[in-house]
Amino acid sequence: MSTNAASTPSTTREWQLAARPAGWPTDDDFRLVERELPELAPGEVRVRNTYMSVDPYMRGRMNDVKSYTPPFRLDEAMTGGAVGEVVASRSDDLAVGDTVLHFQGWRTLAQGKAADFHRVPDVPGVPESVFLHALGMTGLTAYVGLLDIAEFREGDTVFVSGAAGAVGTMVGQIARLKGAGRVIGSAGSPAKVELLTERYGYDAAFDYKDGDVAEQLAQAAPEGIDVYFDNVGGDHLEAALRSFNKGGRAALCGMISMYNATEPEPAPHNLFMAIGKGLTLRGFIVGNHYDRFDAFAAEVGAWLATGELVYDETVVDGIEQARDAFLDMLRGANVGKMLVRVG
Template sequence: MNETALTVHQTARPHGFPTAEHFAFVESALPGPVAGSALVENLYWSVDPYHREMMDDGPGGFALDAPLEGRAVGRVIASRTPRLSEGEIVFHRQGWRTHAVVTPEETRRLPRFDGVPLTAYLSVLGGTGLTAYVGLTRIARLQPGDDLFVSAAAGGVGTATGRFAGLLEVGRLVGSAGSAAKADHLVREVGYDAVFDYHDGPAAELLGKAAPDGIDVFVDNVGGEQLAAAVGALREFGRVVRVGTISQYNTPDAPPPRFDYADIVEKSIRMEGFLVSNYRDLQEELFEFAVPHLQSGRLALDETVVDGFEHVVDAFLGMLRGENIGKIIVRDRTQVPVHEAPAGL
């Protein structure tokens, strides 16, 4: 067991795109659990788009010169509570650190399903998958045969949304991505019917070609021009599921999307956003839905795995630049299979 621990701190507020200089790795003595808590050695870390929003100054944002929170999966290595046993694998949200002292209330025991790797609890079985599942089943109320458009379709939520939509018998499935290679991957591997590179022209024109007969549902991870295009393409009683606004995370002064607001009324469009934290009671339902398909092979994992906690900041910045396909996860080097060579992003 290591004698020291590492944490990642945010040291400054970014103006625009963050860089490695906005973070610092801080070494300290290995913490010990106090009565009623346990020490967890982290094995996998999640880096997510919402971290960028929390880097800005404002309510609920990250404090400077303090450890960053985030989703993580780890192993209990010392315990002073009967509710957490040494060797147990748990999920918690004190993420960007090698070790965390947690209470039972701050953790969730992870069920072990045959053939399902631990990374799945940070991708399709974690907050990413729950976001996609809630968006489709509770917000959009997707019906078999509905035609669906997903922006940022190559990201973690985008790939999970595409996979889940296929299982829910979606009609035509179209998406947007940041490169031709990603678009090709989504069609060949994830099950999208058509995907356009949003760099190739006006979003309304590109969406019109990909979905010439319109769409019923839009799962929006981007906002901006693509949101405006989707409103124009929606049919009567269309639904917009607002998940995120990636297009504005690093350009907060960008103008808001411009669309014909009369469409909202005339086409009876419903637009609704949500926070996945308000739907944690659906976690077991997600397991019941997704795990059998993971075990059968009908549902595949879309993950970009980066090896080594020292690369957690690189992984986060790479995710913001769109260098990943699917959910990006950082893996402790002790978890690298012997046939794999450790690699950074």
């Protein structure tokens, strides 16, 4: 048991939610504060965060509404995925120097029961940040959503909205590696469209800002789609409903188009198509599927090791930039996973 807490930093800098946003969050909805941590209790560890994650679902946690995860509390540190190094320990389970994955992001130092921190394995050639995306929650989201929720079958034509994001880049590659007949993605800029086809193995991609989404999807998938992985909702979901073949399946993962809306989303207008086509539209929360983690980690880890699966990170430096990184992520400024290098 390590007990060198007295010689380690004890002042953490943390982001708090100062007010609940109405529509798009503003700078005044957040505050960065300093706080002194208490002495370690038996069984606790202190961790210096190295990377933290910012994710679309965090916008929903800023609203005081009942949901699948509790809302952030005002004037308290926000939370989210992070990796870091144990710098002090009063636990027999974790030692100083261990790299751990945990849920106390949005701060420089994390502290709590050792059971809330999970040691990550040393995977040659894979940096610790990858456990926040390709080998973490976003990767598992893509894996479960495509294979279990959408019941992917070899030869399927797959459409992914928000395809250049952390989840979308994984979905397209997993579909290709599993034998998809055709993989199509939407993104928000010509550069991202090029990345989808040149780097991530998408057969076709389009910029949703270039025109009607339904028309662009119909051109990219003239024979229709079998699977839709939804990260956007709205006009993308409406377009998928139009393009679905009979028996199509949708995994409803996120609907970023409405996260900052102040009025109800007008689309889709054509949900009735789900009846005649015999569609399955199924929402899911990845936290309910951690029983699949070992199978996911084994298969995706092997693809990463061989280079068959690639990833990108958009890294912003400094805890001071965490708020801006979060807002930029909501606007689609990232390619792959948006991360904050905390130190």
